Amino acid sequence: MLKTNVFKFVLDGAVKLVRSRKKSKIKYVILTVVLLAIVIPVIISAARYEVDEVFRNDKQFRKYVDHYYEVNKINDVVDVDKIIYEYGEPISFATVYTKCNNEVVKSYMEEKVRILKSNYASTYSADSERVRALLISTSVFNSDNGAISLSVHESSRLEADGKMASGSNEIYTYHFSAKNGAKLVPEQMFIPEYREYCSDYFMEYFMSNYKHDELSDGWEQHLSPTDGNFNKFIVSEDNITFFFEEGDILKENNGHVTVGLTGKDSERILRDKVIKRYIDPDKPMVALTYDDGPGGESEDRILDCLERNNAVATFFYQGVFIEGREDKIVRAKDLGCEIGGHTWNHPLLTDLETKDLKKQFDRTNAAIYEACGAYPTVFRPSYGETNSKINKLSKLPVIMWSVDTMDWESRNGKKVFNVVKKTKNLDGKIILMHSIHDSTADATELIIPWLQDNGYQIVTVSELIKYKTGADPIPGKEYRTYK
Numbered sequence: 001m002l003k004t005n006v007f008k009f010v011l012d013g014a015v016k017l018v019r020s021r022k023k024s025k026i027k028y029v030i031l032t033v034v035l036l037a038i039v040i041p042v043i044i045s046a047a048r049y050e051v052d053e054v055f056r057n058d059k060q061f062r063k064y065v066d067h068y069y070e071v072n073k074i075n076d077v078v079d080v081d082k083i084i085y086e087y088g089e090p091i092s093f094a095t096v097y098t099k100c101n102n103e104v105v106k107s108y109m110e111e112k113v114r115i116l117k118s119n120y121a122s123t124y125s126a127d128s129e130r131v132r133a134l135l136i137s138t139s140v141f142n143s144d145n146g147a148i149s150l151s152v153h154e155s156s157r158l159e160a161d162g163k164m165a166s167g168s169n170e171i172y173t174y175h176f177s178a179k180n181g182a183k184l185v186p187e188q189m190f191i192p193e194y195r196e197y198c199s200d201y202f203m204e205y206f207m208s209n210y211k212h213d214e215l216s217d218g219w220e221q222h223l224s225p226t227d228g229n230f231n232k233f234i235v236s237e238d239n240i241t242f243f244f245e246e247g248d249i250l251k252e253n254n255g256h257v258t259v260g261l262t263g264k265d266s267e268r269i270l271r272d273k274v275i276k277r278y279i280d281p282d283k284p285m286v287a288l289t290y291d292d293g294p295g296g297e298s299e300d301r302i303l304d305c306l307e308r309n310n311a312v313a314t315f316f317y318q319g320v321f322i323e324g325r326e327d328k329i330v331r332a333k334d335l336g337c338e339i340g341g342h343t344w345n346h347p348l349l350t351d352l353e354t355k356d357l358k359k360q361f362d363r364t365n366a367a368i369y370e371a372c373g374a375y376p377t378v379f380r381p382s383y384g385e386t387n388s389k390i391n392k393l394s395k396l397p398v399i400m401w402s403v404d405t406m407d408w409e410s411r412n413g414k415k416v417f418n419v420v421k422k423t424k425n426l427d428g429k430i431i432l433m434h435s436i437h438d439s440t441a442d443a444t445e446l447i448i449p450w451l452q453d454n455g456y457q458i459v460t461v462s463e464l465i466k467y468k469t470g471a472d473p474i475p476g477k478e479y480r481t482y483k
Contacts, residue, residue, distance in 0.1 A: 404419075
């Protein structure tokens, strides 16, 4: 109201000045100065006030969001598919969805947005004193080496002193294979030594472009060639953009520090093509194993989850269940999973004579070969009951387990997941499950993302043994766990 009265007062005075009989050039000059020095700033200030004020309805919220995205040039960065406005009291949401032709990446993007909104709502639902908003923008980038990068940016806004102020800002980046939508780790896109190169490059970059007093205390540790650094980035056709957390490198900035690598600098670390799998021998790893298959829809869901997350497992099949389900064994093998034998019909092996033991092994091995064109590489005794005689007759490495989820007993996906989650230090562990239960498929859909989010590489049993012992598994020898 005050700004409106000032504007009216100044304008009325200017009009009177023009209408006065004693017109002169001086008066026109004065009028111009008045308009430029007072009226225009008032108009600009009024406009700024209007978009920064606390929104109280859907129309005001939409205007606020559009202004935010325009100022931050969101539409210039992403190929916008749609903007979703969700006005609420006291919490509102707005999301910019970029166009994405890959259905797996699109679904992942939508799920991440859902989780961010849910987490924000649950965190601030009790704070009803102030208006809040979470503004989300997504971007999808395609690279020439077969990778798709997804970035999700969230910016929280909150009421403060009668205006909407900035809260926290976060950027999340994810990477997928353009071929099958599988999630990628940096080493599948970059050469193994990429962190060393990035460390040298960015150390020089920040020392050359910023004064010492502009850099944060301890900024060098965020540019060291360790596993925790240089993991937040996007790869496009033209460059690689790395993001550094606010305050890590520079003392004062308004968000993440963004630096791009182009031309030869990006070519030095980027692989020509993404590799299917990468195992770092120095990082924690765990083996998921499934007994008693091939299963039905439950095993299909387990395989789907493995494929989505670019993970593998070891399946121990019973020969009696193979006929009619050969496609599941073929698919597991094609995904890079390891195929193992689990006897013909699950007898207690310690009660059998030698000739019957051989039949259990031979029939199962032949059925697996008939199904997928390869013999099993490992063996697991039914009920986990074995002895040196049985181990020798199997002619394969004998795989036991170190974490028994008891999935066959609980038949509850969350309970199975909690068994894994509560196990201390899973590095080198072999986890036992059964692919014939729907609840185990439920558990798998929780376990695999959780393991990956917590830094575990999911490998086959033979890979685990090889990297933990330095040698391939030995036929007739029992294996349980490795650290």
